[in-house]
Structure formats: structure tokens, C-alpha cells
Amino acid sequence: MQSASDSTVRRLSAYFRILEEARAAGNDVLSSAHLAARAGLTPAQVRKDLSCFGSFGKRGRGYDVAELREEIRRILGLDRAWRVALVGAGHLGSALFSYKGFEKQGFSIVAIFDQDDRLVGRSWGEIPIRPMKEFGRVAGETRVEIAIIATPAEAAQAVADAIVAGGVRGILNFSPRQLFVAEGVWIRNVDMAIELESLSFALARRR
Amino acid sequence: MQSASDSTVRRLSAYFRILEEARAAGNDVLSSAHLAARAGLTPAQVRKDLSCFGSFGKRGRGYDVAELREEIRRILGLDRAWRVALVGAGHLGSALFSYKGFEKQGFSIVAIFDQDDRLVGRSWGEIPIRPMKEFGRVAGETRVEIAIIATPAEAAQAVADAIVAGGVRGILNFSPRQLFVAEGVWIRNVDMAIELESLSFALARRR
Numbered sequence: 001m002q003s004a005s006d007s008t009v010r011r012l013s014a015y016f017r018i019l020e021e022a023r024a025a026g027n028d029v030l031s032s033a034h035l036a037a038r039a040g041l042t043p044a045q046v047r048k049d050l051s052c053f054g055s056f057g058k059r060g061r062g063y064d065v066a067e068l069r070e071e072i073r074r075i076l077g078l079d080r081a082w083r084v085a086l087v088g089a090g091h092l093g094s095a096l097f098s099y100k101g102f103e104k105q106g107f108s109i110v111a112i113f114d115q116d117d118r119l120v121g122r123s124w125g126e127i128p129i130r131p132m133k134e135f136g137r138v139a140g141e142t143r144v145e146i147a148i149i150a151t152p153a154e155a156a157q158a159v160a161d162a163i164v165a166g167g168v169r170g171i172l173n174f175s176p177r178q179l180f181v182a183e184g185v186w187i188r189n190v191d192m193a194i195e196l197e198s199l200s201f202a203l204a205r206r207r
Numbered sequence: 208m209q210s211a212s213d214s215t216v217r218r219l220s221a222y223f224r225i226l227e228e229a230r231a232a233g234n235d236v237l238s239s240a241h242l243a244a245r246a247g248l249t250p251a252q253v254r255k256d257l258s259c260f261g262s263f264g265k266r267g268r269g270y271d272v273a274e275l276r277e278e279i280r281r282i283l284g285l286d287r288a289w290r291v292a293l294v295g296a297g298h299l300g301s302a303l304f305s306y307k308g309f310e311k312q313g314f315s316i317v318a319i320f321d322q323d324d325r326l327v328g329r330s331w332g333e334i335p336i337r338p339m340k341e342f343g344r345v346a347g348e349t350r351v352e353i354a355i356i357a358t359p360a361e362a363a364q365a366v367a368d369a370i371v372a373g374g375v376r377g378i379l380n381f382s383p384r385q386l387f388v389a390e391g392v393w394i395r396n397v398d399m400a401i402e403l404e405s406l407s408f409a410l411a412r413r414r
Contacts, residue, residue, distance in 0.1 A: 006247045009405045017398075021385070040213045076404045077411030084403075092306075095299035100360070101383045101400040107407075146406055153307070169413070170406040176308045178228075186409040188402040193308040194220045195395040196291075197283045199353055199377040200314075201216045202393040204284030206376070 008049050012072055014039050015046070019069035031062035081106045083143050085168070087159050088150035089114040089122075089129050092174060096150055097124055110142045115155065132159065136166040146170035153177040160187070215256050219279055221246050222253070226276040238269035288313045290350050292375070294366050295357035296321040296329075296336050299381060303357055304331055317349045322362065339366065343373040353377040360384040367394075 018038045022030050036043040050056050050068075053075050057063040073079050084102070086093055086109050096102070097109060112129045114120060120131045130138050139147070147163045149156055149171060156175035163171055164185050171187040173179055181187050225245045229237050243250040257263050257275075260282050264270040280286050291309070293300055293316050303309070304316060319336045321327060327338045337345050346354070354370045356363055356378060363382035370378055371392050378394040380386055388394050 006405060009408045010401060012408075013398075013401045013404045016404075075408065077407035078404065080411075082403075082407055082410075090302070091298050092302035095297070095302050096399070098298065099383070099399060101398065102403065104383075105400045105404065107400065107403050145410060146403065170410050172402055172406060176306070176311075186406055188405055190399060190402050191220075191224075191308065192303070192306060192397060193312045193314065194217060195379055195397050196289075196309065196314050196353065197220045197223075197285065197312065198213060198216045198395055199379060199393055200284035200289055201219075201282065203289075203352060203377050204287075 008052060009076070011039065011041070011045075011049050012076055015049075016069065016072045016076065016078075019063075019065055019072065022065045023069060028065055029062045030065055030068075032057065035063065078106050081108055083108060083110045083145050085109070085111040085113065085135075085139055085142070085144040085147040085163075086150060087113045087132065087135075087147055087163070088152075088155075089116070089119045089124070090150065090152075093150040094124070096148060096174070107146070109148075111138050111144055113138075115151075132162060135162050139163075139166040139168055144168055146172065148172045148174065149179075150174045215259060216283070218246065218248070218252075218256050219283055222256075223276065223279045223283065223285075226270075226272055226279065229272045230276060235272055236269045237272050237275075239264065242270065285313050288315055290315060290317045290352050292316070292318040292320065292342075292346055292349070292351040292354040292370075293357060294320045294339065294342075294354055294370065295359075295362075296323070296326045296331070297357065297359075300357040301331070303355060303381070314353070316355075318345050318351055320345075322358075339369060342369050346370075346373045346375055351375055353379065355379045355381065356386075357381045 015035060018035060032043045032046050036046045056068055084107050086097060089112055112124060112127050113132050113135055114129050115132050119129050122129050147168045149159055151159050153175045156177045157179055160171060160179045160181055164181055169185050173187055173189045179187060222242060225242060239250045239253050243253045263275055291314050293304060296319055319331060319334050320339050320342055321336050322339050326336050329336050354375045356366055358366050360382045363384050364386055367378060367386045367388055371388055376392050380394060380396045386394060
């Protein structure tokens with residue numbers, strides 16, 4: 001179970017979304033061919049990914065949508081709420097704070113931090129913006145498990161160090177810089193240019 | 208060449224970044240085992256992906272970093288500049304406008320649109336914020352090829368329709384809504400929660 005690769009986990013997230021859509025559309029069963037087609041993969045790849053986690057579906061019958069959705073939800077750790085700190089209260093931080101997709105999957109922002117004295121002391125919703133030097137104490141009190149870095153690139157490594165020193169073991173990095181963290185800390189980087197590259201690939205080919 | 212899947216193209220973007228890092232670190236040659244390890248894939252997968260586009264590397268010698276980087280750059284359409292319109296000048300739009308990663312890969316924002324009369328007429332840098340009803344004319348004049356949707360979910364489909372009516376064939380959608388576009392239009396969705404899910408997967412497993 002531990003051995004699933006990052007890309008397998010990303011595909012599980014994609015399957016989860018397809019199953020949510022199927023459920024919303026009132027489909028009870030989905031064949032692996034159908035699931036694969038919607039994810040842009042071969043049926044063999046879908047079966048292999050799912051087989052890492054158990055035995056799902058019946059040969060010739062397909063997957064029970066509600067059951068598989070629930071299983072993947074559990075595997076992805078989405079069957080519980082996660083307490084998240086947002087570091088960086090600039091434009092990106094503000095956009096992420098109001099992004100509906102996080103709360104929907106169980107990620108709740110419970111603390112906000114910034115280095116800028118002009119922002120510290122304000123509140124977004126019910127949550128006060130705290131100075132970064134209070135990260136350790138506040139993260140402990142609010143039981144933060146994941147921190148989102150939405151700071152300028154120059155500040156990001158120092159922020160990551162403070163997050164790890166504060167005992168938080170999961171980091172989502174939006175800054176365009178590769179960060180280094182100790183073993184036992186999970187870090188994921190969001191690279192917003194990657195999706196643009198798949199557009200330029202398609203458009204360049206069209207000519 | 209046309210048949211490369213979305214996931215293959217995403218992996219090309221990942222290889223490109225690894226090759227850029229290798230070049231910056233002064234490495235001239237990278238084995239497929241090394242490239243695969245850094246991308247979290249098997250060497251066979253790397254060779255298969257690259258074989259879609261030609262013949263690279265020499266058996267037993269590995270890939271020439273500069274050469275392969277240049278080839279992938281060309282395949283991804285990054286060897287030229289792309290003219291991009293930003294639709295939605297709220298917090299997310301502002302964060303995307305100042306995001307350094309786009310310009311670095313050749314994506315230049317040349318026009319900005321919003322529906323809010325209070326924002327229209329202002330400028331970001333040299334670029335005036337225009338009302339959405341002028342999209343067709345302005346996109347034509349500024350030769351926009353790709354549009355980024357950074358609007359609330361409720362507005363996104365109408366915005367996508369206006370973009371397509373304006374003759375733009377590539378859309379990057381940041382709104383958390385599935386959009387429908389005519390055939391011959393490429394759309395990619397950025398789902399910022401997916402990376403959080405790979406963190407919750409890792410953290411849930413750790414217990």
C-alpha cells in the first residue's frame with residue numbers, strides 16, 4: 001500500500017472526480033473501459049492502479065460507482081477533515097482562501113500567517129492573520145496538519161523551515177521554487193504553468 | 208505524434224523541468240534510469256513516452272541533457288511565445304498576473320477582462336482591464352491564442368462561450384466547474400485540490 005507512486009495517487013484523484021460525476025449523473029455502474037476512457041488511460045492501467053489497493057469490480061460487470069467512490073475517498077484520506085494553515089496573505093493567499101474546492105474535499109483553513117505587519121491583525125472571515133514568528137505556537141493550538149505556502153519565492157524556504165520546525169508534516173507549495181525539507185515531511189508543488197504547456201502542445205500541433 | 212495522451216504530455220512537462228534542473232546543475236548527460244527516478248516512473252515508461260516523438264539517447268550512454276531539453280521544448284510548443292488573455296481580475300486573476308512561472312515558459316498576458324465596472328478602466332502594468340463584452344474585438348486586435356478563466360464558477364460557462372465566439376482555441380480553466388466547449392477547442396482544468404489529496408494520502412498512511 002505504501003508503494004503507490006505519486007502518479008498513481010494523482011490518477012486516484014482523477015478516478016474519484018469521474019466517479020463523483022457519474023454518481024451525480026445517476027449512473028450506478030461504470031465499466032473499467034468507461035472509467036479509463038474518461039481518464040484518458042488504458043483499462044489495463046486503471047485495473048493495475050486499483051489493484052494496488054484491493055479488489056474492486058466484478059469481471060464483466062464493472063465497478064459499483066458508490067462503492068468504489070467511497071473506497072477511493074478513504075484511500076485518499078478524504079473521509080476525514082484536514083486542518084490547514086495558509087502562509088502568505090497576498091493575492092494568491094486570498095484566492096486560495098476563497099477557493100471552494102478545498103473545503104469541499106475536507107481541507108479547512110484554520111490559521112493564516114503573513115510576514116507583512118500591515119496585514120497582521122486583520123481577519124479573513126473569523127480567522128486572524130498572525131505574524132509568521134507565531135507559527136509554532138498557533139499551529140500547535142489550532143492542530144494544523146498541512147500548511148500551504150503562498151509567499152513570494154524568496155521567502156519560501158525560510159517559511160518551509162518554520163513550518164517543519166512547528167511540527168507540521170505536509171506542505172503544499174505554490175511558490176515557483178524547489179524547497180528542501182527533512183525526511184518524513186511530505187511536500188507537493190503546484191506548478192500552474194504545466195497545464196498551459198499541454199495547451200501549447202495541442203495548439204502547436206494543430207497547425 | 209497526434210496520439211500522445213494528456214498524461215504523456217504532462218510527463219513531458221515533468222521531464223522538461225528535470226532536464227532544466229540538470230542543466231542548471233551542470234550535468235551534460237542523464238541516464239533514463241536517473242530521469243525516471245527523478246520523475247517517479249519506471250525507465251521503460253520514460254523510454255516509451257519519448258519514443259512517441261522520435262529517437263533520443265544512445266543505449267548505454269543516456270540522454271544529452273541540452274539536446275533532449277531543446278527537443279521537448281519544441282514538442283511542447285515552448286520554443287515560441289504565446290499570447291494569453293486573462294479573464295477575471297479578482298484575487299486569483301491578480302495572483303496569476305504576477306505569477307512568474309508563465310512568462311518564464313513563454314506565456315505572455317496581453318489582455319485582461321472583467322465584468323465588474325469598478326475594475327474596468329484600471330490597468331495592471333501597461334495592460335488596461337476591459338469589459339468582457341469587448342472580448343472578441345480586443346482578442347482579435349491583440350492576437351490572443353489562449354485565454355485563462357479566473358472567474359467565479361457561476362460566470363465561467365458564459366465566459367467560455369464568449370472566448371470561443373471570439374475565436375480563441377485554447378482555454379485554461381481555474382474555476383471549479385466543468386465547462387463545455389465546441390470540438391476543436393482545447394480546454395484544461397486546474398484543480399488545486401488534487402495536490403492536497405496526495406498529501407492527505409501520504410499523511411493518512413503514515414499513522
